[in-house]
Amino acid sequence: MTPVEPSQYQYRDLGGLTQILKVALLVYLGVTTINLWSSWLQIDLLERIKSGGDFTQAEADANDSREAVLGVAYLLVMAITGFIFLRWTNLSKKNAYALGATDMVISPAWAVGWYFVPVAALWKPYQAVKETFQASNPEHSGAWQDAPTPGLLPLWWFLWIVSCILAQMSFRLSNLSESVDGFILGTWLQIGNELLDIPLSIVVFILVQMLYSWQTEKHQAQAPVASAELW
Secondary structure, eight states: OOOOOGGGOOOEEOHHHHHHHHHHHHHHHHHHHHHHHHHHHHHHHHHHHHHTOOOOHHHHHHHHHHHHHHHHHHHHHHHHHHHHHHHHHHHHHHHHHHTTOOOOSSOHHHHHHGGGSTTGGGTHHHHHHHHHHHHHOTTOOSOGGGOOOOTHHHHHHHHHHHHHHHHHHHHHHHHHOOSHHHHHHHHHHHHHHHHHHHHHHHHHHHHHHHHHHHHHHHHHHHOOSOOEEOO
16 A cells, blocks of 8 residues: 655645534434334334234335335435545545654545445444544644544444444345244344434544544644635
8 A cells, every 4th residue: 555645635624524524413313313213113013913913004005105215315314424424534534644644554545445345344444533533632742653542432433333234134134024023123123223323423423523623723733824625
């Protein structure tokens, strides 16, 4: 991998992008909460179907329509939020270089690219964000490799990995199962994923604001001049 020199990048004020990302995370949190409510309704319906309880075809059709609409909304919001987050990740890594960090293992491009590489996606993106936080720590004046990182960082990655696993399992069961029991299990896994996505969104929101504050403080301490605007 070609070494990256700090001089390749100019520091950018990510205030605008950070605010957009925070709004996107709040929207994602709202959509996830609505989906959680819908999943509980679906569990109630499936349990009644399984036990031979009262339900109508209209109720079942309404459930399917609601789940389909909310599923599309969820995927759309997730895709938009994910795109903004990856853009923010790339530019934050560039800022870490611009602030003077050298010898980081992961480049700005690969800070995004590793998310799409099987197996390596389990730890490389975390390593990229950890490096960015270490290199951006305004209270550490020594080698960036020795700088501490926020305690929430490992929690973020744990929630992300478990959420992805549950989402994959839920998707497979919901689309491949032909039994009511399979649909019930898939819905419970979906509920587990949605329950994890709520604290995950909150943790990411906090970390995004924290890194922006760190980089702003460190940049102002190094060179209190106007930063290049992102948008």
